[in-house]
Amino acid sequence: MTTSSDSPATKEAGATLLQRHAASAWNPHIVVFACNWCSYAGADTAGVSRIQHQPHFRMIRVMCSGRIQPGFVLRAFEKGADGVLVSGCHFGDCHYIFGNERAVEQFEKTMNVVKLLGLEQGRLRLEWISAAEGVRFAQVINEFTDQVRELGPSPLAIKRAAI
Amino acid sequence: MLVRQHDPEVEEVTILYTDLRAFGKGFDDFLQRSRDEKSATYVRGRPAKIERVPEDDTLEVFVEDTLGHQQKRIPADLVVLSVAAAPNDGAIKLADILGIETNEYGFIDRRDPAVSAVETVREGIYVAGSAVGPQVIPDCVAQASATAARAQLFLTGHRVTEEAKTVEPMDLSGPPRVGVMVCHCGINIAGVLDVEDLVEHARTVPDVVVAKNHQFACSSTGQDELVEIIREHNLNRIVVAACTPRTHEPIFRETCARIGFNPYLLEMVNIRDQCSWVHARQPAEAQVKARALIRMGVARARHLEPLQEGEVPMTQAALVIGGGIAGIQAATDLAAQGFPITLVEKEGRLGGRLAAPNLKYLYPNMRPAAEVLAAKLKRLKESGARILLNTEVENISGFVGSFDVELKGETEESLSVGAIILATGADLADPQGEYGYEKLANVVTSEQLERALFENEDAVIVDGRKPTSAAFVLCVGSRDPEACTGCSRYCCPTAIKQAIHLCRQGIDTTIFYRDIRTISTGAEEMYRQARGMGVLFVRIPPGQKVEVVGDGRVEAVRCYDDLLARRLEVPADLVILSVGMRARQPETDKFHDMLKTSVGLDGFFLERHPELAPVETAVEGVFLAGTVQGPKDIVDSVAQASAAAAKASVFLAYDKVKQDPAVAVVDEAKCRACGACVDLCQFRAPELVRTADDTFAARVNASLCKGCGTCASWCPSGAIASKHFTDRQVHAMIDAFFAEEVAS
Numbered sequence: 001m002t003t004s005s006d007s008p009a010t011k012e013a014g015a016t017l018l019q020r021h022a023a024s025a026w027n028p029h030i031v032v033f034a035c036n037w038c039s040y041a042g043a044d045t046a047g048v049s050r051i052q053h054q055p056h057f058r059m060i061r062v063m064c065s066g067r068i069q070p071g072f073v074l075r076a077f078e079k080g081a082d083g084v085l086v087s088g089c090h091f092g093d094c095h096y097i098f099g100n101e102r103a104v105e106q107f108e109k110t111m112n113v114v115k116l117l118g119l120e121q122g123r124l125r126l127e128w129i130s131a132a133e134g135v136r137f138a139q140v141i142n143e144f145t146d147q148v149r150e151l152g153p154s155p156l157a158i159k160r161a162a163i
Numbered sequence: 164m165l166v167r168q169h170d171p172e173v174e175e176v177t178i179l180y181t182d183l184r185a186f187g188k189g190f191d192d193f194l195q196r197s198r199d200e201k202s203a204t205y206v207r208g209r210p211a212k213i214e215r216v217p218e219d220d221t222l223e224v225f226v227e228d229t230l231g232h233q234q235k236r237i238p239a240d241l242v243v244l245s246v247a248a249a250p251n252d253g254a255i256k257l258a259d260i261l262g263i264e265t266n267e268y269g270f271i272d273r274r275d276p277a278v279s280a281v282e283t284v285r286e287g288i289y290v291a292g293s294a295v296g297p298q299v300i301p302d303c304v305a306q307a308s309a310t311a312a313r314a315q316l317f318l319t320g321h322r323v324t325e326e327a328k329t330v331e332p333m334d335l336s337g338p339p340r341v342g343v344m345v346c347h348c349g350i351n352i353a354g355v356l357d358v359e360d361l362v363e364h365a366r367t368v369p370d371v372v373v374a375k376n377h378q379f380a381c382s383s384t385g386q387d388e389l390v391e392i393i394r395e396h397n398l399n400r401i402v403v404a405a406c407t408p409r410t411h412e413p414i415f416r417e418t419c420a421r422i423g424f425n426p427y428l429l430e431m432v433n434i435r436d437q438c439s440w441v442h443a444r445q446p447a448e449a450q451v452k453a454r455a456l457i458r459m460g461v462a463r464a465r466h467l468e469p470l471q472e473g474e475v476p477m478t479q480a481a482l483v484i485g486g487g488i489a490g491i492q493a494a495t496d497l498a499a500q501g502f503p504i505t506l507v508e509k510e511g512r513l514g515g516r517l518a519a520p521n522l523k524y525l526y527p528n529m530r531p532a533a534e535v536l537a538a539k540l541k542r543l544k545e546s547g548a549r550i551l552l553n554t555e556v557e558n559i560s561g562f563v564g565s566f567d568v569e570l571k572g573e574t575e576e577s578l579s580v581g582a583i584i585l586a587t588g589a590d591l592a593d594p595q596g597e598y599g600y601e602k603l604a605n606v607v608t609s610e611q612l613e614r615a616l617f618e619n620e621d622a623v624i625v626d627g628r629k630p631t632s633a634a635f636v637l638c639v640g641s642r643d644p645e646a647c648t649g650c651s652r653y654c655c656p657t658a659i660k661q662a663i664h665l666c667r668q669g670i671d672t673t674i675f676y677r678d679i680r681t682i683s684t685g686a687e688e689m690y691r692q693a694r695g696m697g698v699l700f701v702r703i704p705p706g707q708k709v710e711v712v713g714d715g716r717v718e719a720v721r722c723y724d725d726l727l728a729r730r731l732e733v734p735a736d737l738v739i740l741s742v743g744m745r746a747r748q749p750e751t752d753k754f755h756d757m758l759k760t761s762v763g764l765d766g767f768f769l770e771r772h773p774e775l776a777p778v779e780t781a782v783e784g785v786f787l788a789g790t791v792q793g794p795k796d797i798v799d800s801v802a803q804a805s806a807a808a809a810k811a812s813v814f815l816a817y818d819k820v821k822q823d824p825a826v827a828v829v830d831e832a833k834c835r836a837c838g839a840c841v842d843l844c845q846f847r848a849p850e851l852v853r854t855a856d857d858t859f860a861a862r863v864n865a866s867l868c869k870g871c872g873t874c875a876s877w878c879p880s881g882a883i884a885s886k887h888f889t890d891r892q893v894h895a896m897i898d899a900f901f902a903e904e905v906a907s
Contacts, residue, residue: 027448032898036409037781038761042406047436048773049189049196050164054440055452057434058459058900061408062888063825066873072893078902095759095782096871097845106876131761131781132769138441 003137014158028082028148030057033092038089045134053138066099070110080157083148164200176203182624182678188793191649201281218592248297276684277525280802289387308806310835330423335399339465342398346380346405355439400464404432425469432460462899470824476583477564487515487806489789490586496808499550520617526660527685559757563784564820582811589744589790593642599711632671634720641743647764651743656686673699744794826868831860833882840874
């Protein structure tokens with residue numbers, strides 16, 4: 001992110017994104033990190049039950065939410081994500097006992113950096129979803145997608161568009 | 164729902180029915196969702212005739228809507244007949260050859276429909292699935308595994324020694340050469356996504372040398388083609404864009420292993436469960452997503468590393484928790500094969516619900532429960548299983564192959580087992596004061612009536628009197644969307660069984676129901692018999708409840724009769740609440756905490772897959788037997804228990820269990836020996852060791868590491884790599900998502 005936000009090129013590309021947002025022709029880019037045992041399984045449950053939800057997210061599976069380090073989330077924002085959802089098992093359900101509690105600590109660290117970067121806090125969310133909660137998975141995705149859509153293109157994505 | 168998904172232009176779908184028999188686990192939820200989404204209009208009635216309309220060459224269905232009380236003409240372009248399951252043409256001939264019997268319909272007879280899950284009349288010949296009558300897939304699969312358990316009884320002493328690996332590992336070195344196979348999954352994927360376009364897109368992704376499609380990648384032809392393209396194109400990475408890795412990765416990995424292609428160089432991309440199935444209404448967006456997911460999968464595949472599976476010792480013994488019919492059956496099946504089995508029961512006796520005074524007779528053939536239980540207990544005793552009564556499980560730690568169990572009770576001991584079967588059963592719903600329960604003396608549950616049968620079978624006495632009229636209320640505590648409870652399966656046949664019993668004593672009997680779900684063998688015949696005897700069946704609308712009238716004692720039951728379309732008052736001096744099953748507490752919470760086996764929204768333990776793995780859990784080495792997984796009757800519990808035993812013996816037959824090589828590995832050169840990982844890990848896998856150059860570094864014991872990767876994300880020096888989920892692999896996926904799309 002070396003490009004200055006004041007350069008004419010950036011302004012133009014950024015303006016395009018913002019225009020599309022204003023014209024409701026813009027869809028957010030969302031990265032969802034999910035643990036293998038609960039939230040990824042919950043997304044599969046939504047699939048088996050054909051519970052429809054918004055398609056603007058891409059899932060990255062890891063074994064445990066404890067694996068989701070700040071660097072993953074920050075890289076997603078750096079590359080142009082408008083929102084990042086970190087998900088794992090409910091407390092007490094973690095396949096690895098306390099992995100999700102470590103995930104909370106990692107998440108808090110990440111959130112601090114996100115604030116430092118000047119991004120809205122609403123672009124990053126932490127959710128617990130069990131393997132059975134297909135309906136909840138779909139709800140979380142829909143809510144988060146709407147929330148990020150409301151926030152509009154990420155300032156980092158606008159900058160990146162110009163590079 | 165599928166019609167609407169695949170053809171949004173269809174205006175109206177009507178389903179004609181008599182009873183909605185959504186009896187399986189989660190089926191009622193499914194039905195509800197279909198109603199909520201207005202995917203179909205449900206009309207209760209049988210079509211009188213179907214006529215062709217010559218003007219526009221369509222059809223018209225004439226039906227009396229028995230709930231709306233009007234005659235209807237339903238226009239239709241297509242009429243689908245839901246035909247009954249009938250016996251195979253050759254069933255009778257086959258039965259003849261095998262010397263087994265068929266029933267009046269031509270289905271193969273079980274030895275005893277009340278309890279024989281898979282036994283035919285002839286020892287050594289077993290039957291599974293729809294050969295005995297119509298079945299749903301989860302029950303067929305459980306029965307199929309149960310037949311395996313029975314067959315194993317004749318193969319006692321059979322142990323498997325892993326034969327030396329004969330497959331020469333393929334040389335997979337060099338720069339990535341990725342092959343992509345995109346699966347149609349029939350119309351599951353191809354009905355929403357343009358598979359050809361996905362194949363074209365895959366060809367443009369860096370390092371992809373070949374991309375193909377296949378109707379069903381997981382079929383044997385699909386697997387063969389996979390092998391073919393690996394060999395033909397000298398591939399060293401494979402990406403399969405199909406369904407979820409959680410169910411199908413093992414299948415593709417096995418194919419890879421078979422030809423010496425390291426299974427960890429395979430990547431699965433989930434374009435079905437998490438794309439075509441959930442974004443069917445936005446096919447264009449779904450296509451964009453599927454393209455991105457394939458790019459991300461290839462990006463990850465390029466950075467995958469070959470891994471070698473390790474082995475840890477398998478303790479060839481199992482623990483069965485719960486001494487009801489399911490626990491007894493599972494313990495017997497395993498112990499009879501010669502495995503050391505411990506069966507723990509918290510009560511002072513075995514038999515659970517089958518034991519007196521809970522159940523007197525079993526439907527459909529009124530087999531005395533005591534007789535069945537005695538025979539099962541005799542087999543259990545002969546099997547050599549160790550039985551611990553008045554004993555509870557205090558704690559369980561460890562993993563498949565070596566679970567450490569602490570028992571408390573008559574004996575206090577620590578036990579090491581390789582596999583665990585949960586058979587802790589279910590509770591019956593508490594009516595919680597509804598329908599005058601516990602306020603009016605002659606309102607009882609179906610269980611209490613069963614107990615009354617023990618005291619005086621020929622003249623049932625409740626609250627000191629012999630009733631002259633009885634009313635059964637079905638679905639008490641079942642089929643309640645608020646409580647996420649589904650159909651309890653056993654209550655319809657049980658109520659009919661009990662009604663027949665009361666009717667024989669000259670008691671006027673009425674059954675208040677929502678749908679009659681006589682789904683088990685012989686239950687439909689019981690239903691017919693009961694109607695013939697004069698038992699009245701009154702259909703009540705969903706969402707409405709019968710009203711119990713009386714002061715101190717019930718005198719009558721009032722309700723709206725859905726079929727007569729008017730309010731009724733039926734005299735009753737006995738009301739029986741047919742209570743549904745609930746997940747047993749506190750056992751469910753307790754074992755969920757100890758074993759981390761998932762629990763469904765209905766509160767019951769969640770099977771790994773309803774059709775593919777109905778008795779397994781997501782936790783390796785932990786199996787489900789009986790009602791711990793969901794409501795079911797005796798015969799289905801027995802089938803599931805045997806299936807659980809068969810699945811457990813797959814592990815117990817080996818003296819080693821394969822270990823996932825996707826573990827954490829420390830780069831000693833980068834490690835500062837801070838010990839953060841040592842403090843963090845719940846499995847004590849990392850430890851600080853003295854290195855060759857006389858400094859300290861962390862080292863991860865691969866046989867203790869479970870591969871969660873938390874230490875890798877925690878390590879302040881970035882010295883720990885989480886194999887198969889490395890930083891580089893995850894970063895590559897993120898980058899690939901945005902590689903093409905962000906500018907658009």
